[in-house]
Amino acid sequence: MLVKTAILLIALAINLASAEFIKPDFIENVNKKSDDSRIVSGWEANPGQHPHHASLRMVFRLGIVNACGGSIVHRNWLITAAHCTAGAVTLVVRAGVTDLTRPEYISETTEWYNHPSYNDLLPTQVQPNDISIAHLPNPVTYSANLRAIRIQPAADAYRDYEGEVLYASGHGRTWTEGTSPEVLNWVYLRGVSNPSCASTFGSIITSTTICARFFNVTSQSICQGDSGGPLVHRGSDDVPTLIGVSSFVAQVPWGCHSGLPGGFARPGPFHSWFTEVTQIDFDNLIEEDPPTTTTTTTTTTTTTTSTTPAPTTTTTTTTLAPTTTTTSAPTTTTTTTVTTPSPPPNTTTSAPTTTTSPTEESEEEDSDSESEEDPELAELAKKLEVKVKVKVKLQKNQKKYKHQHEHEHKIKY
Numbered sequence: 001m002l003v004k005t006a007i008l009l010i011a012l013a014i015n016l017a018s019a020e021f022i023k024p025d026f027i028e029n030v031n032k033k034s035d036d037s038r039i040v041s042g043w044e045a046n047p048g049q050h051p052h053h054a055s056l057r058m059v060f061r062l063g064i065v066n067a068c069g070g071s072i073v074h075r076n077w078l079i080t081a082a083h084c085t086a087g088a089v090t091l092v093v094r095a096g097v098t099d100l101t102r103p104e105y106i107s108e109t110t111e112w113y114n115h116p117s118y119n120d121l122l123p124t125q126v127q128p129n130d131i132s133i134a135h136l137p138n139p140v141t142y143s144a145n146l147r148a149i150r151i152q153p154a155a156d157a158y159r160d161y162e163g164e165v166l167y168a169s170g171h172g173r174t175w176t177e178g179t180s181p182e183v184l185n186w187v188y189l190r191g192v193s194n195p196s197c198a199s200t201f202g203s204i205i206t207s208t209t210i211c212a213r214f215f216n217v218t219s220q221s222i223c224q225g226d227s228g229g230p231l232v233h234r235g236s237d238d239v240p241t242l243i244g245v246s247s248f249v250a251q252v253p254w255g256c257h258s259g260l261p262g263g264f265a266r267p268g269p270f271h272s273w274f275t276e277v278t279q280i281d282f283d284n285l286i287e288e289d290p291p292t293t294t295t296t297t298t299t300t301t302t303t304t305t306s307t308t309p310a311p312t313t314t315t316t317t318t319t320l321a322p323t324t325t326t327t328s329a330p331t332t333t334t335t336t337t338v339t340t341p342s343p344p345p346n347t348t349t350s351a352p353t354t355t356t357s358p359t360e361e362s363e364e365e366d367s368d369s370e371s372e373e374d375p376e377l378a379e380l381a382k383k384l385e386v387k388v389k390v391k392v393k394l395q396k397n398q399k400k401y402k403h404q405h406e407h408e409h410k411i412k413y
Helices: 002-016 194-204 268-278 375-400
Strands: 024-026 053-060 065-074 077-080 088-095 105-109 112-114 132-135 165-170 185-192 209-214 230-234 240-250 262-265 333-337 359-363
Touching (some): 053 077, 065 230, 132 268, 165 240, 185 194, 194 262
Antiparallel strands (some): 077 132, 112 132, 209 262, 240 262, 333 359
């Protein structure tokens, strides 16, 4: 009943407003001074609950530092909003993190690509196709807390998510204004059809846009510092899928928590562009573990003039390939699966109680390796033994015939 009343009040307010559409604005520009300018009416995330989420810090020419979110979609690539990277000099990426002070991954990049239709010269103007893909020069190592998310398939690029349960995550706030702990938050939202969203925002809503509003409390929303972050949907296969990149909300005086929808860029329509930039087919992506490094120990040989020792040989050690799907060194690997809980059926915003317990599976792999005698080393040992014997014999002859000239002996092998 309360939800229906809130919706009716919002609709009435819109009708009473001027005939013009409500102007959208970037999330960073809304409620900058508010202590609540971040995802609200949601929950703090558990480690591993949103393993794809990345926190970005953009440094600009005048030394200004802003914050955005992003989504890891490959070991070497992430997706964010174009208005986050437009005009930036460098980008610092933290991933595998719930608390920003303890990231599993941190790296810096100066390589990113804004969609060609996005005008970088108008970074303060809300535009369609507000999407960017950034290259990570240091590959991500996957773990229970850090993993790529599937990009919306091309087949679902223009799907209508009206009324479907979605969720968004973000650290909220800009770097310079943040005073509270940088803990990842998340919130449930509901999909809004494009025609319905266009009736609020007008022509800024295109086929490559997706909108989402509050789930059951009007204050549920993305807000300042959440731009570029993920909007996620779990389909019938229960696999998290990136269906939106946070872009804009209603301009002040409406703001983040007005109950009006927020706007997101759909990634599904841009698969051909992603492939052109990255040479990766994200629509059919199967990431393989990197090749296992084989370590070879150097063989050393020791000789003296008084004895004839056999050369000391260190055998070659081969590292067996790991039997798990992680990219770390082949040790015992523990994989923890944390699922996002189903939305609460009532209209309260209490923490979900249906969170499943993490499941752990550990596998041990055989660390034994086989070593065989190298025939080349054996042949080398024989030649060195002959060489040493000749040297010893020469020394004895030199002592016996002191007045003879020394001759240089060369042993060819």
